[in-house]
Amino acid sequence: MQSSTDGNLLRGTLDFLLLASLEHGPLYGLRIIQDVQQRTGGHFNFKEGTLYPALHRLEKRNLIQGETRPSDTGGPPRKYYHLTPTGQTELTRQREEQRAHARALRPYLELA
Amino acid sequence: MQSSTDGNLLRGTLDFLLLASLEHGPLYGLRIIQDVQQRTGGHFNFKEGTLYPALHRLEKRNLIQGETRPSDTGGPPRKYYHLTPTGQTELTRQREEQRAHARALRPYLELA
DNA sequence: CCGTACTACTTTGCATGACTACATAGTGAG
DNA sequence: CTCACTATGTAGTCATGCAAAGTAGTACGG
Numbered sequence: 001m002q003s004s005t006d007g008n009l010l011r012g013t014l015d016f017l018l019l020a021s022l023e024h025g026p027l028y029g030l031r032i033i034q035d036v037q038q039r040t041g042g043h044f045n046f047k048e049g050t051l052y053p054a055l056h057r058l059e060k061r062n063l064i065q066g067e068t069r070p071s072d073t074g075g076p077p078r079k080y081y082h083l084t085p086t087g088q089t090e091l092t093r094q095r096e097e098q099r100a101h102a103r104a105l106r107p108y109l110e111l112a
Numbered sequence: 113m114q115s116s117t118d119g120n121l122l123r124g125t126l127d128f129l130l131l132a133s134l135e136h137g138p139l140y141g142l143r144i145i146q147d148v149q150q151r152t153g154g155h156f157n158f159k160e161g162t163l164y165p166a167l168h169r170l171e172k173r174n175l176i177q178g179e180t181r182p183s184d185t186g187g188p189p190r191k192y193y194h195l196t197p198t199g200q201t202e203l204t205r206q207r208e209e210q211r212a213h214a215r216a217l218r219p220y221l222e223l224a
Numbered sequence: 225c226c227g228t229a230c231t232a233c234t235t236t237g238c239a240t241g242a243c244t245a246c247a248t249a250g251t252g253a254g
Numbered sequence: 255c256t257c258a259c260t261a262t263g264t265a266g267t268c269a270t271g272c273a274a275a276g277t278a279g280t281a282c283g284g
Binding site for chain 1: 117118119120121122123124125128129132151152153155156207209210211212213214215216217219220221
């Protein structure tokens with residue numbers, strides 16, 4: 001499991017997080033996990049069994065594309081993923097969807 | 113399907129919406145759907161096949177409790193659900209969880 | 225070389241839960 | 255009796271997050 005989130009809350013957000021992580025340049029798998037952890041103050045920390053299937057899913061949908069490169073710090077080669085044009089479009093769409101979701105939820109979060 | 117939301121986004125939010133709907137007094141199933149629709153400006157509108165199993169799930173966890181009452185407008189009897197003390201506690205917990213989720217997501221929603 | 229450690233990616237199997245579609249039933253009108 | 259409307263219920267399907275285990279590549283100590 002992850003530290004802070006119920007798995008159900010990650011659903012429908014994971015793909016968005018991955019796409020958004022690649023928005024400013026290619027990253028490889030394990031690096032994405034660290035990236036998301038940092039940017040969310042440790043809130044999201046999923047494991048490889050969550051990450052890699054998701055990446056493959058996105059690649060199959062042609063939203064991202066992977067490219068294997070040798071590691072520069074020693075270690076096995078890394079698979080760097082970058083957004084495709086379709087992926088960028090989808091990211092924009094999902095960002096708006098996330099915003100709408102947050103907006104719709106707001107009345108339920110205020111007050112007790 | 114629903115109009116605005118991807119089903120995955122509803123996951124982990126549905127139970128919270130239901131609990132929150134009952135916070136200010138008992139409601140019956142179909143009425144909850146209308147209630148949520150209204151309070152979210154039509155964003156969430158799930159169907160009976162989504163609602164009832166969720167209600168049963170919550171009742172099995174003793175977070176809500178149902179009570180059948182005759183309809184006051186004609187029609188079949190209605191099952192009014194109300195929060196149990198445990199349910200109220202759980203609602204508070206989930207509300208904080210939702211807030212944390214929204215907070216963690218914020219950096220990804222800003223800017224392009 | 226060999227064993228160990230670390231990094232990186234992959235896969236299997238499972239459990240959860242939203243959705244579609246359909247089923248059941250109470251009530252009142254005509 | 256039949257039709258329409260309301261209300262609750264459920265079976266089957268599908269997507270997907272997760273734990274756990276496996277496979278490699280690289281470097282280093284001996």
